[in-house]
Amino acid sequence: MAERLTDEQVETLAHLITDPFAARQLVAAAGIPMADQPWSTHSPRMFWTEVSAAFANGAAVDGAQRLLTLARDQFPANIVLAGPPVFAPAGANTSPRPAVWNIPPRPARFVGRADLLTALAGHLSVGGDTPGIAAVTGMGGVGKTALAIEYAHRQRLAFDVVWWIPAQRAELLDTHLAALGQQLGLPADAKPLTVLAQLRRTAVTWLLVFDDVDDPATVMPYRPTDGHGRMLVTSRQRGWRGIGAAIDVPTLTRPESIALLTGHLPDADPPAANHVAELLGDLALAVEQAAAFCERTGIPLVDLAHLLVERLDEALALGEVVERPEVTVATLWDLSVRRLAAEQPAAVALLELLALCAPDPLPLDLLAEHAEQLSDSRLSHAVRDPLTWARTVGALVSYSLATRDDTTIWVHRLVQAATRRQMHDAHQEHLLADLLALLEADLPEDITLTPQSWPRWRLLLPHVRAALARASVPADRNWTTAPYPPATRDAICSLSDRTATYLTEHGRPTEALPLYNQSLAITETIHGRDNPRAAPILLHLASALRVLGRYREALPLNQRAVTLTETTFGTEDPRTGEARNNLAVTLGNLGRFDEALSSYEKALSIAEATYGPDDFRVSIVLGNMAGAFYHLKRTDQALPLIRRAAAITESCRGPDHPQVAVALNMLAMTLTHRRHHGEVIELLQRVLAINEAAYGPGHPEVAANVNNLALTLRYSGRAAEALPLFDRALAISEATFGPNHPEVARTQHNRALALADLGQTAEALALVRHALTIAEATYGPEHPYSAEARNNLGIIYIRHRHPWLPRLTRAAKRRRGPARS
Structure with a gap:
């Protein structure tokens, strides 16, 4: 029996060795002289097919094996060439295809x-x-x-x-x-x-x-x-x-999708190809269809991506694949859905609801535990009966219209889009009201500093954002004419506010702002600008603006919230106390600490009268007030307040709660002024461990903790150890907020001081200048932080021009001896 190459080996050689002369040299080395090799072929695949046939007919002793050995030397990582040749009877049919x-x-x-x-x-x-x-x-x-x-x-x-x-x-x-x-x-x-x-x-x-x-x-x-x-x-x-x-068969991998697109469109921009592949969910037919549309019309992939973002449901019918001209993604699943409607109508109702969700896993218990929110009787009945529910979900999976695991179900984004194409607007609005009601009933209301709520929010966040995006009102309309009943408008308002709060809590305030603004717009449009329902939304919006360093924009929102609560509920109501506490935080951010302390005192009085002296809500005000005293360098007044706040918080929340970390961080900063560096470092390490466990290593709260730890190391004379921590804090802050945020400026300022301590004054000067520019743009030139940055800029400049000055100062101190009390 003679040897031949396997078909896969032929394909691989045709792909790897396309140069005719290189191919003939390799075959000659395997035992077939160039004069005896096939010369009439016009493609690499046909050439290697005829070479394989020649080996099978005995053109060279052990020719196939020798060829593979030589090819492996050239392409050692290729697994196909590692396989053995296939034996075939001499004289067997070696045509390119069977009879x-x-x-x-x-x-x-x-x-x-x-x-x-x-x-x-x-x-x-x-x-x-x-x-x-x-x-x-x-x-x-x-x-x-x-x-x-x-x-x-x-x-x-x-x-x-x-x-x-x-x-x-x-x-x-x-x-x-x-x-x-x-x-x-x-x-x-x-x-x-x-x-x-x-x-x-x-x-x-x-x-x-x-x-x-x-x-x-x-x-x-x-x-x-x-x-x-x-x-x-x-x-x-x-x-x-x-x-x-x-x-x-799974969807294509992203590199495969990009290869398919660029195979049709050699000049395509790779980032645009990646974006289009993502928008199409790497579905092979959709990728082919998109490439064919661009190839035929000349539209750039970047423009197609815009169409897919803005009008995906309509764009499904664009283009057609030459090999399947009768099929587009828009009609691909129609037959399956028609059959499903006849066999399992509840499964179609479930598919339509899932079409309004994100293409991410949706917990099945969202429906099972809130069946009363479903207005479709077919789906509501199915959810209530475990056997019928199992059959309903199983039908979608059986037809490959959905995928599930033990607890969740999800639908490909293009199946979703094709399903939405078949639903008229009124039906979509009706189902969207059901989905919003499900999410509002399920998602926890307590979010801020409440880690036990975050896993459920994390799982449902893509779906609530998808639902809110579908429910939003165009700019040329207002919420009084929106096609939603009052209960649905209230759900949109509530979910917008709560979703924005979750995003802000997890270091994404920029994404939160549009949702807060939507919640506020609904409230003001439906209930009036002076309705007290607006007060908590104003406070949340102001909080997000503070995180972004936009303190001047936050201040009027805080002031308006205080006015609303005092007018509606009175000056001693806990809602007024909360508004005053938030106003004081913003005043402190703006350097107006005396005004902040006055507002804190009123908030503390209300909280203690309402909740008692040992409630965790009291500890929040105590901690904030201590912060104001700290910034005024009145640590004797700050220390008892923050110790009391830490004790209350730990007693109410337990030792590993993020709110405990807030209090301990403030305690550590206060002790820093008393030069208790050993105790401060231990406290900050505990704070960091709590927050890394709660938020993850890349959260801005963690960045603030790392910055404070590095600052304390520098104060204790360990500037070299502090530098990598400053670098970590800076990377997190820049990734979260961008290069011109006040948190970035603070960390750059602190890092510059550490560099100056190590004699690297040129780099330190550049950092302090950038930090000062951000500070003056954010706070104004008279703010204490701007003044501190200017002062340090001068000190570092002097050190840079006169590097011997610090050494002279230290020598003078040594000659004078220890300071006398």
């Missing part, structure tokens, strides 16, 4: 899927102990048919008969098999069993490919019963493992 063959042309551009092709080759190898059946399953458009075609072409020399059977219409299967019978010499009206018997009788190796099978029962009669036959099935339906191997 009986009707497989469609292979895809013009096939990318990736190497692992799936390898798995198929293993399951369908002729003569093995496997059942001989493999089903390729997955959602419509994912690339099942293309994978089957590619497999058939790559493995064509392993079979004598390869026949493609479109199987979507079961009643036509007999006709397709009769056509195969004619190729085998049978009459035109031969029955399927006769055709199969002929295949077995001739003892040829055969592969039947059934494309788009809806029901496994339709192909069961055609299963191979000997080692010569194999069956490959493509199907959107799951449940094939009982009769053979099942291979689930």
